[in-house]
Amino acid sequence: MLAEGRFVFAEGPVTGDEPYAVGRYLWFHRDFAPEEPVPFPVGVVYRDAHLVVADKPHFLATMPRGRHITETAVARLRRDLGLPELQPAHRLDRLTAGLVLFVVRPGERGAYQTLFRDRLVRKEYEAVAPYDSGLVLPRTVRSRIVKERGVLAAREEPGEPNSESRIGLLDHRDGLGRYRLLPATGRTHQLRVHMNSLGLPLVNDPVYPVTEPDPAPGDFSRPLQLLARVLEFTDPVTGEPRRFESGLRLSAWPGR
Numbered sequence: 124m125l126a127e128g129r130f131v132f133a134e135g136p137v138t139g140d141e142p143y144a145v146g147r148y149l150w151f152h153r154d155f156a157p158e159e160p161v162p163f164p165v166g167v168v169y170r171d172a173h174l175v176v177a178d179k180p181h182f183l184a185t186m187p188r189g190r191h192i193t194e195t196a197v198a199r200l201r202r203d204l205g206l207p208e209l210q211p212a213h214r215l216d217r218l219t220a221g222l223v224l225f226v227v228r229p230g231e232r233g234a235y236q237t238l239f240r241d242r243l244v245r246k247e248y249e250a251v252a253p254y255d256s257g258l259v260l261p262r263t264v265r266s267r268i269v270k271e272r273g274v275l276a277a278r279e280e281p282g283e284p285n286s287e288s289r290i291g292l293l294d295h296r297d298g299l300g301r302y303r304l305l306p307a308t309g310r311t312h313q314l315r316v317h318m319n320s321l322g323l324p325l326v327n328d329p330v331y332p333v334t335e336p337d338p339a340p341g342d343f344s345r346p347l348q349l350l351a352r353v354l355e356f357t358d359p360v361t362g363e364p365r366r367f368e369s370g371l372r373l374s375a376w377p378g379r
């Protein structure tokens with residue numbers, strides 16, 4: 124490993140014959156564990172000097188987390204676009220497909236992250252779930268959602284609401300509905316939790332209402348039917364109005 128230059132300090136690779144120095148820092152980057160490739164491309168919806176807006180496929184994490192490091196949207200885009208400093212401005216769940224905003228210049232990342240923090244981004248999702256003719260829609264769902272570290276599913280509990288979603292029906296056929304979901308807040312699994320609370324769990328949701336066993340490695344046959352379709356905001360750097368729409372479609376609702 125020394126011969127390969129894999130141990131480094133501020134001045135460069137360690138050769139092994141340097142004298143000991145008090146307070147010197149050494150770094151070593153371990154090899155990444157093998158990851159199951161996600162066999163779907165990351166589409167680029169828009170790119171300029173400030174932004175990359177990407178269409179993330181189902182099953183691909185937005186950024187490194189847990190066992191997903193190299194098979195992430197940011198890692199792929201950095202490599203494919205030659206942008207080693209590219210950073211996500213927000214995160215989309217691994218199982219959810221659709222639009223993710225990435226920032227090209229590190230110094231501008233905070234400005235775009237602030238948009239999401241301050242709820243200045245209009246986000247529109249599409250979902251496929253069971254159809255209930257007795258349910259009056261559209262409606263606004265507000266609840267208190269709690270997500271504990273190490274517990275896969277979030278839960279609703281009594282108390283001051285910390286989440287809000289507007290849910291409307293776009294179409295229905297064959298016992299399924301196609302829904303437009305407009306989150307006003309961004310709690311973990313918020314849309315999935317709110318749809319499940321209405322008795323409309325999303326098609327292929329492995330967590331709500333019941334947590335299912337993990338699929339076999341390489342099984343991409345049951346994508347969660349949730350798509351981040353629209354991002355709309357005023358650009359904090361250029362002042363321009365921005366609106367982006369995903370080119371992806373949900374497989375449980377063909378023909379669109």
